[in-house]
Amino acid sequence: xxxxxxxxxxxxxxxxxxxxxxxxxxxxxxxxxxxxxxxxxxxxxxxxxxxxxxxxxxxxxxxxxxxxxxxxxxxxxxxxxxxxxxxxxxxxxxxxxxxxxxxxxxxxxxxxxxxxxxxxxxxxxxxxxxxxxxxxxxxxxxxxxxxxxxxxxxxxxxxxxxxxxxxxxxxxxxxxxxxxxxxxxxxxxxxxxxxxxxxxxxxxxxxxxxxxxxxxxxxxxxxxxxxxxxxxxxxxxxxxxxxxxxxxxxxxxxxxxxxxxxxxxxxxxxxxxxxxxxxxxxxxxxxxxxxxxxxxxxxxxxxxxxxxxxxxxxxxxxxxxxxxxxxxxxxxxxxxxxxxxxxxxxxxxxxxxxxxxxxxxxxxxxxxxxxxxxxxxxxxxxxxxxxxxxxxxxxxxxxxxxxxxxxxxxxxxxxxxxxxxxxxxxxxxxxxxxxxxxxxxxxxxxxxxxxxxxxxxxxxxxxxxxxxxxxxxxxxxxxxxxxxxxxxxxxxxxxxxxxxxxxxxxxxxxxxxxxxxxxxxxxxxxxxxxxxxxxxxxxxxxxxxxxxxxxxxxxxxxxxxxxxxxxxxxxxxxxxxxxxxxxxxxxxxxxxxxxxxxxxxxxxxxxxxxxxxxxxxxxxxxxxxxxxxxxxxxx
Amino acid sequence: xxxxxxxxxxxxxxxxxxxxxxxxxxxxxxxxxxxxxxxxxxxxxxxxxxxxxxxxxxxxxxxxxxxxxxxxxxxxxxxxxxxxx
Numbered sequence: 001x002x003x004x005x006x007x008x009x010x011x012x013x014x015x016x017x018x019x020x021x022x023x024x025x026x027x028x029x030x031x032x033x034x035x036x037x038x039x040x041x042x043x044x045x046x047x048x049x050x051x052x053x054x055x056x057x058x059x060x061x062x063x064x065x066x067x068x069x070x071x072x073x074x075x076x077x078x079x080x081x082x083x084x085x086x087x088x089x090x091x092x093x094x095x096x097x098x099x100x101x102x103x104x105x106x107x108x109x110x111x112x113x114x115x116x117x118x119x120x121x122x123x124x125x126x127x128x129x130x131x132x133x134x135x136x137x138x139x140x141x142x143x144x145x146x147x148x149x150x151x152x153x154x155x156x157x158x159x160x161x162x163x164x165x166x167x168x169x170x171x172x173x174x175x176x177x178x179x180x181x182x183x184x185x186x187x188x189x190x191x192x193x194x195x196x197x198x199x200x201x202x203x204x205x206x207x208x209x210x211x212x213x214x215x216x217x218x219x220x221x222x223x224x225x226x227x228x229x230x231x232x233x234x235x236x237x238x239x240x241x242x243x244x245x246x247x248x249x250x251x252x253x254x255x256x257x258x259x260x261x262x263x264x265x266x267x268x269x270x271x272x273x274x275x276x277x278x279x280x281x282x283x284x285x286x287x288x289x290x291x292x293x294x295x296x297x298x299x300x301x302x303x304x305x306x307x308x309x310x311x312x313x314x315x316x317x318x319x320x321x322x323x324x325x326x327x328x329x330x331x332x333x334x335x336x337x338x339x340x341x342x343x344x345x346x347x348x349x350x351x352x353x354x355x356x357x358x359x360x361x362x363x364x365x366x367x368x369x370x371x372x373x374x375x376x377x378x379x380x381x382x383x384x385x386x387x388x389x390x391x392x393x394x395x396x397x398x399x400x401x402x403x404x405x406x407x408x409x410x411x412x413x414x415x416x417x418x419x420x421x422x423x424x425x426x427x428x429x430x431x432x433x434x435x436x437x438x439x440x441x442x443x444x445x446x447x448x449x450x451x452x453x454x455x456x457x458x459x460x461x462x463x464x465x466x467x468x469x470x471x472x473x474x475x476x477x478x479x480x481x482x483x484x485x486x487x488x489x490x491x492x493x494x495x496x497x498x499x500x501x502x503x504x505x506x507x508x509x510x511x512x513x514x515x516x517x518x519x520x521x522x523x524x525x526x527x528x529x530x531x532x533x534x535x536x537x538x539x540x541x542x543x544x545x546x547x548x549x550x551x552x553x554x555x556x557x558x559x560x561x562x563x564x565x566x567x568x569x570x571x572x573x574x575x576x577x578x579x580x581x582x583x584x585x586x587x588x589x590x591x592x593x594x595x596x597x598x599x600x601x602x603x604x605x606x607x608x609x610x611x612x613x614x615x616x617x618x619x620x621x622x623x624x625x626x627x628x629x630x631x632x633x634x635x
Numbered sequence: 636x637x638x639x640x641x642x643x644x645x646x647x648x649x650x651x652x653x654x655x656x657x658x659x660x661x662x663x664x665x666x667x668x669x670x671x672x673x674x675x676x677x678x679x680x681x682x683x684x685x686x687x688x689x690x691x692x693x694x695x696x697x698x699x700x701x702x703x704x705x706x707x708x709x710x711x712x713x714x715x716x717x718x719x720x
Contacts, residue, residue, distance in 0.1 A: 161693035212657055215718040216642045218703055222714045223649050308645055 002108065031056040039425060058340050068089030126366035130426055222302045228306055231255050233305075235577065240593040248547055250554045250595030252540060255577065260281070263297045268581025270322045271568045276329035278574050279303040280310070283587055286318025288567070293318060293337055303589065313344055314354075320372060322386065325373045333384045335368025335601040341396060341403070355403050357396070362405035369433045375442075385437075387447065395458075409462050436479045436489070447491060447617075448476025454491055456503060469506060471499060478521050485530035485619045488538040493523040498533050500545075502623060509623055510549065514541060520568045522578075525595065528619040534558075534576055536565035540595050545622050554596060557586060652685075653711065658682060660718075685717050 005560045011434040039048045068075045072087060158476040186325050225232055235255050239396070243250060246325075263285045270284035285297040300311040318337040340363045342353035346353070355362040366389035373384045374395070383397040389547035391411040397404050411430035431450035438444040443459040444466075452472035455465040472493035482488040492498045494517040499508040516535035524530035529545040533552075536557040541552040568581040576592045642671055647668055657666035661696050662682035667674040674712040689701040 086690055159690065159694060161690070161697040164693075164697035210639055211659075213639050213642075215716040216639055216646065216657075218716040219655075219714060220642055220646050222705070222716065223646055223652060226648055226670075226714075228710065307649070323692050 005624060011555060024497055031058045031094055033058065033218060066247075070123050097198065100442075107429040120532070184190060215618070224305050224307055228256060230261075231306075233588075235575075235591060236273065238545050239593070240595075243593050243595040248593065248595075249551055250542060250593040252542070252554060252556050252558065252578070252592060252596075253588040253590055254558070255589040256303065258301045258306055258309075258364065259585060259588070260299055260312070261299075261310055263299060263585040266294075266297060266318070266585050267559075267583035268567050269320050269571050270297075271579055271581045271587065272322055272324050272325055273570055273572055274300075274329050275326050275573070277302075278572065281570070281579060282322055283585075284322045284334060284582060285585060286320055286579075286581065296336065296608055298332070298334060299324065299393045300346070301587070307396060311346060315342075315353075320367050321370045323372050325382070327376075328382075329380065331373075333371045333373060335371040337366035337367045339366055339368060339388060339390070341368055341384075342404075343382075343398065353466065355398060355401065357403050357405070358554065361403055362394065362407075364390050364392060364394070366390040366431070370435055372435070372437060374437070383496060385435070385445075387432040387435045389431035389433070389450065390455035391431060393432060393447065395459075408459060411447065411455070431475075433475050434478050436481050438481055438486075439483065440486060445478045446481070448479045448491060448493075450475040452476060452493065452495070454479060454501075467503070471501075472497065473509075480521065480523055482528055482619065483525055486624070487618060488528075490521055490531060492518040492524065492533055494518070510545070512543065512550075512552075514539075519566050522569050522571055524597075525573050528606075529595065529622065532569050532571065534580055538564055538566060540569065540578075540584075540590070542592070544596065544598065546618055547598065549622065554593075557582075559586070681715055685715050689717060701715065 004480075007500050012488065034054050035617070036054060038051045038054055040051055040055075041047070042049045051373050062585040068078065069080065070076070073268040096585060098209055102263070129352070218438045240251055240253065245462060262285075266285035267287055268283055269286040269288065272282045274280040274282065280300060280302045282298065282300045284632060285299065287293055290511075296315040298313040298315065298319055299309040301309050308428045315336065316338075317340065320333050320337055321335040323333050325333070332344045334342050334344060342356040342359050345354040348354065368386050371384055371386045373382070377383050377397060378530065379399075381397050381399050383395060385393060385395050386409065387393050392407055393411070394405050395408050397406070411432050430453070431452050432447050436446050438446075445453045445459070447455055447457055448471070449455070452470070452474055454469040454471040454476060456467035456469070457465050472495050474493050474495040476491050476493050479489060479491045482490070487502050487504060489503060490498065490500050496513055496515060498512040498514060498516060498518055498521055500510040501508050512533075514533060514535050516539070519534050521533040521537055524532070526547075527544070531543055533541045533543070538557050540558045542554040542555075543552050547553055558580055564586075565583045566580055567577055567583055576597050578590050578592065580588050580590065582588070643655060643657070643666065646652060654668065654669040654673075656664050656677055658664050658678050660680075662678060664678040669677070674699050674716050684706075685701070685704060688704050692701045701717055704717070706713040706715075707718070
């Protein structure tokens with residue numbers, strides 16, 4: 001090789017001077033190919049203007065790759081087609097994105113359970129499903145059923161009164177158990193039990209009708225009230241207005257009439273109001289006729305039921321008199337025509353008397369004309385008195401379920417001792433027909449006799465009378481002490497007269513002649529000057545001594561037929577009515593008009609004095625008027 | 636027992652009484668003098684009314700009790716006496 005410089009043929013030949021010339025060459029980033037004179041039209045200046053800046057970029061080489069962004073449209077399309085498995089990029093996505101939804105939504109079109117499970121892709125060509133089923137045992141039901149417990153439907157209402165009833169029952173049970181403890185005699189207990197058993201067995205056997213007893217009674221009374229409605233209204237409210245114009249007279253308004261079929265032939269021989277139940281009264285039936293003596297009846301009526309008696313008792317002998325005990329209003333004592341006395345107990349259901357006297361126990365030998373209860377004696381035994389035509393006044397006491405008698409007085413007619421055989425002095429025995437005990441002085445009582453005399457006696461003296469009054473010419477039918485005045489009594493007789501006496505004076509204060517035999521006389525319970533008398537001609541007379549001293553202020557025929565004699569009269573203790581019994585067996589109830597019930601008028605400026613003292617003074621005044629002329633010799 | 640029968644007879648025989656019905660505690664008629672359909676009707680209706688009346692009276696005052704009930708109409712009067720149990 002040669003170290004010579006080869007000069008190419010076309011090399012420039014330059015002179016040395018030219019070779020020393022420095023030529024500066026500047027490197028710029030300018031693109032030599034870039035146009036330098038681009039002009040644009042500017043509408044603002046309406047001229048073409050050169051653009052200052054020209055793009056100097058020169059692309060030397062470009063090559064298009066085939067990588068796509070995953071998120072781009074094309075990328076998504078392609079990944080959907082392929083169904084790419086998620087790789088690491090996915091976990092990255094997960095960790096990155098707090099919003100999993102978005103990337104998952106982005107991949108939503110891919111099968112969802114990316115996060116959950118891997119879906120097995122089945123081979124479409126070589127796949128068969130193989131399942132197996134186990135053998136299931138058949139299910140058998142086994143149950144056990146018992147008999148259901150017995151059920152009953154219970155319903156009740158809880159009211160105030162149901163509660164009250166329950167309490168009342170409890171109370172009653174307690175009381176019963178207390179009573180059982182207190183019961184002393186065992187015998188009585190057994191009897192009670194036996195009776196109790198009998199009662200229960202009867203109830204279970206009998207029809208339901210027995211339970212209706214009380215209701216039936218009420219309905220009967222209601223029906224009667226309807227039928228006798230006007231009478232009931234009259235009884236309660238009617239006051240005779242005509243009485244204002246008739247100063248000195250009054251009337252008796254007839255109300256109910258009580259009668260019983262089986263007692264139609266029997267005369268009313270006694271009537272008595274019940275002291276406790278003011279609408280209940282007792283009627284004794286018998287006969288006054290000596291020749292026609294038959295059976296007797298004792299009936300109790302109430303004003304609430306005029307058509308049928310409440311209690312009915314039959315007896316073999318006619319009843320002559322009766323009395324109801326004040327403290328025990330269920331005990332009645334009855335005197336018979338055959339001389340017996342008996343006590344009926346209304347509480348007991350049988351129709352026989354509780355206790356009856358007999359010939360052995362000292363019954364009377366003649367009809368018993370009056371009986372009267374006395375206060376219980378010292379041993380708390382019941383006792384009563386009876387008077388009879390055989391001249392004996394007997395006191396009966398109920399001792400240990402038996403009647404024991406003791407003669408109190410033997411009535412003898414004074415001044416008629418006769419000489420009997422062998423020099424015995426025989427006393428003719430008087431016949432007692434009525435008696436009455438003093439209200440306040442216990443031992444003092446009056447006796448009326450068949451001879452017309454009235455004896456004042458004392459329980460303590462058995463043979464002597466305290467006093468004798470020559471009262472009437474015929475038998476004394478009734479004597480009665482004045483309810484207010486201590487000294488006054490009244491007597492009536494078949495000799496047509498009614499007499500009022502002061503027991504200290506031998507002669508009567510007042511004498512009334514009624515033109516017919518007087519059957520009965522009774523004082524009014526509300527006034528000391530009013531009394532009623534009934535006569536055998538069917539009239540009732542009411543007297544008021546403070547209004548008219550000589551005549552009755554009311555004389556009214558009461559019974560329908562003229563031959564009907566009135567036998568007894570009684571005032572009701574509280575209502576202004578009287579009941580009258582006649583000898584046909586009817587009892588009529590009459591209302592007293594206002595004039596007959598006059599109370600003392602109060603004077604202006606004075607206080608109204610209530611009480612029995614007023615009545616006493618009223619009567620006293622009258623008596624004083626009468627007494628003074630009585631002191632003078634009478635004509 | 637015969638007393639109740641007597642009383643019922645007397646009530647029926649009383650003037651102005653058309654008929655009587657006796658009803659037991661459940662409201663079933665046990666004795667009647669009217670024909671069957673009337674009895675059943677009356678018994679049913681009156682039983683209810685009586686119960687109502689009784690509960691009214693007792694609600695107002697438990698110590699009180701109904702004694703009887705009267706219904707007066709233009710043509711008749713019905714009287715009911717409840718029995719006590």
